[in-house]
Amino acid sequence: MAVQPNTPTKGIDSSCSSRMAKLELSDGQSLFAKLVVGADGGKSHVRELARIKTTGWNYSQNAIICTVKHTVENHCAWQRFLPSGPIALLPIGDEFSNIVWTMIPKEATERKSMSEDDFVKAVNHALHDGYGSNPQSNSLGYSGDYSWEVPPKVVELASERMVFPLSLKHANEYTVNRVVLIGDAAHTVHPLAGEGVNLGFGDACALSKIIADGTALGADLGELSLLKKYEAERKPANIMMTAILDGFQKAYSVDLGPFNVLRAAAFQAVQYISPLKRNIISYAIVQQKWPLFF
Numbered sequence: 001m002a003v004q005p006n007t008p009t010k011g012i013d014s015s016c017s018s019r020m021a022k023l024e025l026s027d028g029q030s031l032f033a034k035l036v037v038g039a040d041g042g043k044s045h046v047r048e049l050a051r052i053k054t055t056g057w058n059y060s061q062n063a064i065i066c067t068v069k070h071t072v073e074n075h076c077a078w079q080r081f082l083p084s085g086p087i088a089l090l091p092i093g094d095e096f097s098n099i100v101w102t103m104i105p106k107e108a109t110e111r112k113s114m115s116e117d118d119f120v121k122a123v124n125h126a127l128h129d130g131y132g133s134n135p136q137s138n139s140l141g142y143s144g145d146y147s148w149e150v151p152p153k154v155v156e157l158a159s160e161r162m163v164f165p166l167s168l169k170h171a172n173e174y175t176v177n178r179v180v181l182i183g184d185a186a187h188t189v190h191p192l193a194g195e196g197v198n199l200g201f202g203d204a205c206a207l208s209k210i211i212a213d214g215t216a217l218g219a220d221l222g223e224l225s226l227l228k229k230y231e232a233e234r235k236p237a238n239i240m241m242t243a244i245l246d247g248f249q250k251a252y253s254v255d256l257g258p259f260n261v262l263r264a265a266a267f268q269a270v271q272y273i274s275p276l277k278r279n280i281i282s283y284a285i286v287q288q289k290w291p292l293f294f
Helices: 043-049 105-113 116-130 196-216 224-252 257-272 273-282
Strands: 008-013 023-025 030-033 037-038 056-068 079-080 085-093 096-103 154-157 161-173 179-181
Touching: 008 043, 037 043, 043 179, 056 105, 079 116, 085 116, 096 105, 096 116, 105 161, 116 154, 161 224, 196 224, 196 273
Parallel strands: 037 179
Antiparallel strands: 008 023, 023 030, 056 096, 056 154, 056 161, 079 085, 085 096
């Protein structure tokens, strides 16, 4: 495999008359391939060069993303829903975790500019102390050894804080002749459930299988009819998950007493109805294509 660092693509020629796609690089070189896979993120340059349009909208929220350190290793992903948006603590190994904290843009600017010590205090306040009481062991009247765990305390900021505006974006097409999009290049979703990476894994798995099957049959890997099989498999599933996540974002943007009670009751029901819980988990980690019992 040849790596071309710091040489952005200026153009893609994937005309139907050619059996190869031509990539024109900024240094004057040209590359030729049967298939170009756009896996270059939400601002995909491949998608732009392939002239694939998108549909979507911006959320009135930003996300602060950074790495933090604990005194002990974190073995679990944590998320807490706050009035201005969720905060997630995602383990990455050893005593380190990534923070994804959603909030209104003004608050994000303030959090990014505050001192590191104050930011660490704000993170611990959000995860542990603030915005209402934490659940207590046996609070629902269940007997036995059931108890609630809590996330490990953050002791240090281990990276720069970056701020990103949040949006929903979905490619109108996943493929044109000899070009295919996967992951965030094909769809960006709200990070509130951490589903973006799972959708990307699902895309990569589906595309690799279709390419393997096509290779076994001697097919042209850039042929549009072959690539449309990938689109037919992944696009409906991705649209469904995108709609669900957008619904969650809107549901948690409403702060109204009766609605809050109903929302909390629904989540409690899922927690204690095991078949429903298992089904939702399987759908979330892309082990099944459709939610619930479809």
